[in-house]
Amino acid sequence: FEFPGVKKAYAIQAGRELRVIVESEKVSDDRAASLSFEISQKIQTDMTYPGQVKVTVIRETRAVNIAK
Known part of the structure; x- marks a missing residue:
């Protein structure tokens, strides 16, 4: 499937969970x-599929600074 804005998707825990970045x-x-x-x-x-599939969408923003 294709959804706009999706960068990556991973099936984990034997396909019981889908993590979408x-x-x-x-x-x-x-x-x-x-x-x-x-x-x-x-x-x-x-x-x-047997059982359930948990879908988790991860939207992350990072701000990084370095103190010297």
Whole structure:
């Protein structure tokens, strides 16, 4: 599947969890929440899997300075 603003996605814990990393300048906090819902709905309707799949969207902003 392809969703705008998604940089990388990883399936972990034997496919029971999906971690999606988004571009913070393109995806807002509110959009990240709705994106996790959209992805989980897409998985639910288009795929067959046992149990549950947890979808986590990670939107990260870093500010780094060095004191000398």
